[in-house]
Amino acid sequence: MPPEAVLLESRAMRDSVMGLGRVGVLDKVKALVLLPDGLHVTTRMVADYFEVGDRAVNSLMRRHRAELSEHGMHVLKGSDLRVFESSNLKLSAESYPQGRAHLTLYTRRTLLNIAMLLRDSEVARAVRTYLLDVEEGARGRVEVPRQTRPAPTVESLDHRLTHVESSLADIGPALRDLGPVIGRISGRLDRLDRRLDATNRVVCAMSERLSDLAEDVRELRYGPRPLPRPHRHPGSRPKRRDQG
Known part of the structure; x- marks a missing residue:
């Protein structure tokens, strides 16, 4: 063979x-x-x-x-x-x-x-x-002592590159699986933002309504507010009724 x-x-x-x-x-x-x-x-x-x-x-x-x-x-x-x-x-x-x-x-x-x-x-x-x-x-090569070992060869660098490439290939599928999860989380966050915005509008409307209701309660208890008195210029005298 x-x-x-x-x-x-x-x-x-x-x-x-x-x-x-x-x-x-x-x-x-x-x-x-x-x-x-x-x-x-x-x-x-x-x-x-x-x-x-x-x-x-x-x-x-x-x-x-x-x-x-x-x-x-x-x-x-x-x-x-x-x-x-x-x-x-x-x-x-x-x-x-x-x-x-x-x-x-x-x-x-x-x-x-x-x-x-x-x-x-x-x-x-x-x-x-x-x-x-x-x-x-590789089998026929003699092991060189560490202190006299030559610089890395192209073959050894190629082996390291292969290891890195293999690691990247393993990461790729994991990132693809993570993509849809991130997309779903992003969609949920968008929906949550819209709900919070709607809740804020409801709270503001309720606050305005409570303010109006408090005013109505005050009028029922104390009566309507008196009209403001007309402004009088200092030094002026009030008109007599017999003055035409």
């Missing part, structure tokens, strides 16, 4: 390689184009990268859905799909079909997993060979 065939047959071997986070191998074999969010690709983009048909990717996805889902594959529907569409409107219809009820997305880790499952793809075979070469080289 060819060495790279071990990855095709053994889930444990694939999980072992996935644990090393070597997604940088994808760009070393062939340039990988991502969606504008910088994290995902569609089924058509996966097929283009591995130079196979959409049917081959869909068939592989159905057979290994659980394994691929563990490594970043997920399906967008409803409001999550609409939010995603609004952020990716610049994509062409070929790479991102519009007006669909759902959309399957894949991360770099998912593509690396697919590369270890696709049999009839030269690109996938090259990725598997590269992975095994890197693994063999």
Whole structure:
């Protein structure tokens, strides 16, 4: 059995390689184009990268859905799909079909997993060979004492970048789940503001009515208020009644 065939047959071997986070191998074999969010690709983009048909990717996805889902594959529907569409409107219809009820997305880790499952793809075979070469080289390296260890290599930096990218991919679904909750809370706060405004208007009207009622009670108890006396200029004398 060819060495790279071990990855095709053994889930444990694939999980072992996935644990090393070597997604940088994808760009070393062939340039990988991502969606504008910088994290995902569609089924058509996966097929283009591995130079196979959409049917081959869909068939592989159905057979290994659980394994691929563990490594970043997920399906967008409803409001999550609409939010995603609004952020990716610049994509062409070929790479991102519009007006669909759902959309399957894949991360770099998912593509690396697919590369270890696709049999009839030269690109996938090259990725598997590269992975095994890197693994063999890692086993043959001699551990260098800490005080003389060289600066981080491109491979180690790539591993760190992969870890960060994987963390962002995990955060993405959580943020999408949080979005509708925030929307509902915002709607409730708006309704509460309107109720408080209506309550304030009722309180003001009641206050004015109570003020009028207090005036009515005072008049019933003491009688109407006397009219104000006319203003008299200082020094003027009151007119006599016999003066015409």
